[in-house]
Amino acid sequence: AQKITQTQPGMFVQEKEAVTLDCTYDTSDQSYGLFWYKQPSSGEMIFLIYQGSYDEQNATEGRYSLNFQKARKSANLVISASQLGDSAMYFCAMREGRKGSARQLTFGSGTQLTVLP
């Protein structure tokens, strides 16, 4: 079974509008972390936002917020007031509990976001 599922291969949004990128995850650990990264065409991976499994409030970082629904195992990224520079590939990732070599990140397949002028 996929640990991280991103069901939207591509998304379009109008400039200045908000957009939600979906991410669901699968783990049996109680302690885990969820991440969103942005990868522009240049290839670098830019950290956007982090949500710990025990965090009671949804994480926010500027125009980015994470809609964390633990019971549904979803961690959707919301980008408000989209800008042309937001056009990129977006990856959801999970780090499971600290056991052995489990600190590495597992990535979803990504969502290509295109912001339209």
Add this chain to the structure above:
Amino acid sequence: GAVVSQHPSWVICKSGTSVKIECRSLDFQATTMFWYRQFPKQSLMLMATSNEGSKATYEQGVEKDKFLINHASLTLSTLTVTSAHPEDSSFYICSAEGPGSAKNIQYFGAGTRLSVL
């Protein structure tokens, strides 16, 4: 956030030669670094976990004699692709766990595009 520097950003080499890629944590110490590989339009796949002062931990299916990892200091990990062949052409990217309160976050280098002729 913490800065990770990766060099070179782009390399072309002849089949049979070896290529070394460097990953440096700037202004912070990274006891653990990670090496990923990414094929076009695909997600990141973990290759190995690099531990300062000890042997790297390789993921299943990754040839440790092919992809040599050396983590000789707290700020530098290197990946050497030995006897490179065209099928090794890919995007290689490293990450390091952030310092202090950012330890849960993995910060990435800008990546290295390897083309083997």
